[in-house]
Amino acid sequence: MDELGDADGELFQLPTAEEREASKANGGTDILDIQRRMQMCVRVLGNFKKLAANGRSRSEYIEQLLADIGSYYGYNDFLAEKLFQLFPVSEAIDFFEANEVPRPVTIRTNTLRTRRRDLAQALINRGVNLEPIGKWTNVGLQVFESTVPIGATPEYLAGHYMLQAASSFLPVIALSPQPNERILDMASAPGGKATYISALMQNTGVVFANDSNKARTKSLSANVHRLGCKNVVISAYDGREFPKVMGGFDRVLLDAPCSGTGVISKDPSVKINKSFRDFTLLSHLQKQLVLCAIDSVNPESRTGGYVVYSTCSVTVEENEAVVDYALRKRPNIKLVDTGLEFGREGYTKYRGKVFSDKLSLTKRFYPHVHNMDGFFVAKFKVEKRFKIANHDEKDVRSKTGITSAEGEQGGDGDNVFDSDEDKPYLEENKRRRMKAKGLRVPPRVSTQLLAPSA
Numbered sequence: 001m002d003e004l005g006d007a008d009g010e011l012f013q014l015p016t017a018e019e020r021e022a023s024k025a026n027g028g029t030d031i032l033d034i035q036r037r038m039q040m041c042v043r044v045l046g047n048f049k050k051l052a053a054n055g056r057s058r059s060e061y062i063e064q065l066l067a068d069i070g071s072y073y074g075y076n077d078f079l080a081e082k083l084f085q086l087f088p089v090s091e092a093i094d095f096f097e098a099n100e101v102p103r104p105v106t107i108r109t110n111t112l113r114t115r116r117r118d119l120a121q122a123l124i125n126r127g128v129n130l131e132p133i134g135k136w137t138n139v140g141l142q143v144f145e146s147t148v149p150i151g152a153t154p155e156y157l158a159g160h161y162m163l164q165a166a167s168s169f170l171p172v173i174a175l176s177p178q179p180n181e182r183i184l185d186m187a188s189a190p191g192g193k194a195t196y197i198s199a200l201m202q203n204t205g206v207v208f209a210n211d212s213n214k215a216r217t218k219s220l221s222a223n224v225h226r227l228g229c230k231n232v233v234i235s236a237y238d239g240r241e242f243p244k245v246m247g248g249f250d251r252v253l254l255d256a257p258c259s260g261t262g263v264i265s266k267d268p269s270v271k272i273n274k275s276f277r278d279f280t281l282l283s284h285l286q287k288q289l290v291l292c293a294i295d296s297v298n299p300e301s302r303t304g305g306y307v308v309y310s311t312c313s314v315t316v317e318e319n320e321a322v323v324d325y326a327l328r329k330r331p332n333i334k335l336v337d338t339g340l341e342f343g344r345e346g347y348t349k350y351r352g353k354v355f356s357d358k359l360s361l362t363k364r365f366y367p368h369v370h371n372m373d374g375f376f377v378a379k380f381k382v383e384k385r386f387k388i389a390n391h392d393e394k395d396v397r398s399k400t401g402i403t404s405a406e407g408e409q410g411g412d413g414d415n416v417f418d419s420d421e422d423k424p425y426l427e428e429n430k431r432r433r434m435k436a437k438g439l440r441v442p443p444r445v446s447t448q449l450l451a452p453s454a
């Protein structure tokens, strides 16, 4: 056995593989011993040259640490490793620790019904101890303690506020909805973000609040009514049916279905029920949805032309990999600043994968850093599609700032735009729209489909 003296003069022994097996067979190590061993492994890995025992490799310490994280915090091996890899060693422990602690209870003032100051006073009068969340939001309040159930006060029932995690304000702030716009919230139930969008638009324009899960649209509808959102239309399409069912939006929010690795403190079942297959399937769905979100935007919108992609997950394949994929598949988009004043930059490189440099414009939020749920936010500007032939694709990519070095990850083949090809469809659509409005329809100029460009 190898030995290392810790700060208190106690001895640390990194077990050998045989000793680990034997300990397992005897019912495992005591929880306090596991905790101590984790601390020692973190110490050694932080100063390996000086503290590692002779003949023991870095990977042996990491293997032990991962096994201990799994049993101490209750994660399956796969997820423990995946989350561990996101951070330097000691920070990873901070992340796992933060997932054991509930996040602050926060509420969002519904400005369609009241002002934050008035709401705060009304709740203080009922015995609620609260404070503004922070400078970055003028509608959020953090509840420290309350003598009344915060989800059943008269103010709650009257729609003066929404019980909402602070992190879920972020994609709406990034979306920056403007009055009188047409906005699609592609995966919107139970409506925390859709109702916030509605409030920022001051009940003007239209918010299309969609969610493929019909059962979940019930709570969406209840929230929309309670909060007095009169500019919201609810639908239950699969997001991948957009823009076929409807398009031409000024802005689209895709708060994508995800693994929930950012909200483990709220839903600890994630620790054991997510496998490699789940991440592969989710990432694939997210890639399909993000392309549909992009294609649903009107690039000629006078006030907008934006897509915000967000998840409550911290894994790279659900976030940067999806955004990078979208950049490669849609040459008419670019990443822009989210407008969020805090948060860590998204990864431009991760474990051998190289993403577009522009990924640094995306934002990551972590429980152990920001005391809010783990979250990811990216904002795209959608520009007019223009014709590109395969031979000059590189040229166009450099013009649009798309510099990804990663190869294609499979999926739906190259998707280049050809405005000539689109013309007959657009003409036909215009004719239909005019007809529907009772206008005189001009004779058809061209109905023949053009061959795709070489």
Ligand SMILES: C[S@@+](CC[C@H](N)C(=O)[O-])C[C@H]1O[C@@H](n2cnc3c(N)ncnc32)[C@H](O)[C@@H]1O
Pocket (backbone or CB within 6 Å): 168, 186, 187, 188, 189, 190, 191, 192, 193, 194, 210, 211, 212, 213, 216, 237, 238, 239, 240, 255, 256, 257, 258, 312
């Ligand atoms: C993260 S939750 C959305 C939370 C919501 N934006 C809010 O703020 O209250 C993701 C949602 O995606 C929905 N969903 C899953 N697959 C979908 C799909 N293919 N199309 C549209 N919505 C989908 C789920 O039903 C779920 O309600």
